[in-house]
Amino acid sequence: MNIWMKTLTALAVALPLGMPAAAQDKVQVKFWTLKNPGMDEFIAGRVEAFEEANPGIEIIYEDFPNEAYKTAIQVALNGSEPPDAFYNWVGEDSSRFVREGLAMDISDYGTGPDGFQSLLSDGWLSSMRQDGGLYGVPLEAVSKFFYYNVPFFEEHDLKVPETFDDVVQMCRDIRAIDSNLVPLPLGNSERWKLIHWITMLNERIVGQEATSVDYSLSAPDDELFTNPGYVEAWEKVVELRDADCFEDAPNATAPELSYVMFSTQAAPMIYCGSWCAGIFDGDGFTDYAMFRMPPVEGGKGADGTNFVIIQGYQVSAKSKHPEETVKWLSFLVTPESGRGYAEAMSRVPSNPSGLEESESLTDSFKWIANDVASVTAPINVLDVLLDNNVSEAYLNAGVEVLNGSKTPQEAMDSVRQTALEVKNRQ
Amino acid sequence: MPQRPRTARSDGRLTYAAMLSPAIVLLSIFVFVPVALVLYGSLFRFGLTSAEWTFVGLSNYVRAMGDGVFWIALRNNIIIVVGSIVLQVGFGTLLAAVLDRGITVGNTVLRTIIFAPMVISSVAVGLIWLIILDPNVGPLVSLVKAMGLTPPRLGFLGDPSISIWVVLGIASWQYTGFMMVLILAGLQAVPKELYQAAALDGATGLRAFWHITLPAIRNILIVAVLITTVGGFKVFDLIFVTTGGGPANATQVLSTWIYFQAFNLGNTGYADAISVILLAIAVLLGWAQLKSSRRA
Amino acid sequence: MSDVKISGLRKSYGRFEAIKGVDLTVADGEFVVMVGPSGCGKSTLLRTIAGLEGADEGAIAVGGRDVTHEEPADRGVAMVFQNYALYPHMNVSGNMSFGLRMAGMAKDKIAAAVERAAGILNIGDHLDKQPKALSGGQKQRVAIGRAITRQPEVFLFDEPLSNLDAALRTKMRVELGRLHADLGATMIYVTHDQTEAMTMADRIVVLRDGLVEQVGSPRELYNRPVGRFVAGFLGSPRMNVVPARLTRREGDRITVSIDGLDDMTRPLDVTKGKDLREGDTVFVGIRPEAFGPPEDSGRRFALKIRVVENLGRETLVYGTPQGFVSDESDAEDGDLVIQFARQKDVRPGQTIDIGLSASALYIFDDAGLTRSFPNDH
Structure with a gap:
């Protein structure tokens, strides 16, 4: 026997012995999530608690920054060892994975008293239903409000706007008070800020029912995106721009800068996500209050709706341990986890039943959580809902309308043209 | 047992094969196989996560021909290539000539300062310039206003009519120093006697630069132009960070458009087709390089 | 008349005084060799005559014309460099005609001048070659040819043979002597090789530490050196x-x-x-x-x-x-x-x-x- 054979034999004997015995009979659940401030801390604590309660399961957890994740998850799901559970945006992103057979129907799991199907409301669960199946566990919701500077409003005797026209007028009033103030900073360099506006304007003017056939591209070709309300929604954006609501060059301004404008009181109002409250608090500015996007006069929007994006976890169709995986995901939506999530992330959890017990959550956060709970119909954001190519057309149309390089009519023409192309390719 | 000597011929063949195989294996893994996959993929319609690939023949290429953004991206690549040659190689030569002959004091310090942007990663350069060019708080806007001028209403990077030129300016800021150092090395290798001989023949100053200096650094200039051209066609990170291809695709280049189609819009087959077109351009440039270096 | 008259010439580089006051007259048609150990100022003196270095003090006149402040090209001098200094990107005829082209001479006149110089130096077959295709001796001929083409009043040579091997050096020495005889031009030649000085010069100028030590015919200097320095410098093996x-x-x-x-x-x-x-x-x-x-x-x-x-x-x-x-x-x-x-x-x-x-x-x-x-x- 030569030295090579000896070494190989020794290795072959040693390898199984070297493996920790415990790891061999533990079920490993691979879990991918997004890297957000506070997330790492929250997940680490939950993993510890879960593994203590379930000694037979080991959670292997990885997190990714936003942009990298979108690519990584697509590649990983097509690979041979995808994560068992993974973070996703509910809408086109989640339903595409369902259509392509990458996400698992978990209707049969998590039905016990500790299961997510018992812990979460039907409204929340419905966001994950598709073609009669249940394809994920919702974790949190993001909503969108007008934040306003309360002392400023009081000092100048400004009233909370009740209609969209009031908002436009408010911009003129604020500019009249001090032309250096930016009434409603936009920060559209990443393009999604204006899409949030247009999402809500479409709902307020066209109505959710009418938009849904266009968003899903199921309207007949000759009607697709032809509702004049879409053009009107863009015209509202032009009105805002012409009333000097926005900063100079909004397309070149970063979203972060628009937050800073509000928290440093260079801007008395901002249309901002529910996550913004935590940012303003962090910047040391807490004298604000919120209101929803007001109705547009003559619009078909329903009362009680608001912008709500749901995010959650899906289970890979290739997962070998769906039982254990769903057990872990259910653990993330218990009342205790929900409260922990809200405290760590300042985001609205899918299970709000533990929030009242919290001592650290701010009043504004509780207001947001209550407001989200009272939403009659969640309005999902355009770029999450639409086919990627159509959403891309919408994103660019927003930039061009703001720049004045396209009229509202031309903007909609380009969206309709892309929608037709995509529809006919399908 | 004495071995029979192998013939030199078979021995040589084996050695050649053994010597070449690592390179061939690596090239296959990292170049040939991916190229083949991209060529193959360009004939299909599929997304990154698609379970099914639909054969569409050459229609991805037809689509590119009718895709306005593809042509914008190609035009932008050409703007960056030509602009970079003019700015980076042109200014680099000018700076190198000044440093070589004109400035004797502080030469090294100046050279280091001008070269410095080169060692910063493009992503960091992009972020630095995002701050400088910010329309609300950026120092450049304040400077322009202080000079009594009006900054672009839509922002330096937000105005589609100037944004590609601003990006070109940033790229040139980053790489001109590199070109300068490259060309300076060439200038310093020109024997002083040549200039003295030329002075006696009546060529000094600009005439000496034209008749002696430029021909002497011709090969370095060719290399500089090639580096710039290749860099201009594969530019990605700087644009990705500063404008993301915007506003409304105004600064899209082929590489960002490929990335966008493949990873954001899920049109991987179409992205493959654009990649093949970019590859064809690269092969063409490589051929041109071979030709020009043979002539030199 | 193309004599060269140098008077009171001084030249310093910073604190280092390379030429400390030189007076020298080179007669029309004379072949003068300047010798001395390295650092004696012989090359600096030659380059100052050429105009490649400015003079701090003193004057240089060529053919009776004060050229102290003229551009190199306007002094009526041509120079042959030790390392040839041929323009690498021009062929032989391009190299030879460059000066005339810069002066804006008519094409047919340039061609005639190149042809004449090529004939003198026997390099007519090489006119289309690039410098890198030539041997050292051929390169030096081209460099000399380039000087001849311009038909200068004075030829300046800066150690032109020191990059050649011994056999070629001897041959070129003879050839330069013949050339001088044929052209009858004034030539100033710098070398550190006393054999070249002894064999070629009408008069030798021995320089030492920026000053002229002695001027005279080779035999004069050999037989009646003014001092140990000149006596030791000329003659091989040297004086005991x-x-x-x-x-x-x-x-x-x-x-x-x-x-x-x-x-x-x-x-x-x-x-x-x-x-x-x-x-x-x-x-x-x-x-x-x-x-x-x-x-x-x-x-x-x-x-x-x-x-x-x-x-x-x-x-x-x-x-x-x-x-x-x-x-x-x-x-x-x-x-x-x-x-x-x-x-x-x-x-x-x-x-x-x-x-x-x-x-x-x-x-x-x-x-x-x-x-x-x-x-x-």
């Missing part, structure tokens, strides 16, 4: 110099003594310089070829041979003299070099008798000035 003592002075006759030899009395040929007194240290210079046979030379000493160089026509013997040591020679350790103008059958280790005639001596004072010359000079 032996320390001695002045034992007696009687008017213009001095007697010197070398250890181990009888006193020798010589005329005092040069009276300017310090006043020589009895007991002063002096130096005696003996050319290697000036030693004689012991039987008819008056003085004799024994020489222990260390090295013998048989050169065929002549024989060089390096050896240690008995009784005294040399201060300077081409041999080491105080030895002497003796040249026999014939083949001589001697071996290292052997001791032979050498004769020395008082009439063959140079006598230098301790400041290095020549005070007494041999009889026949």
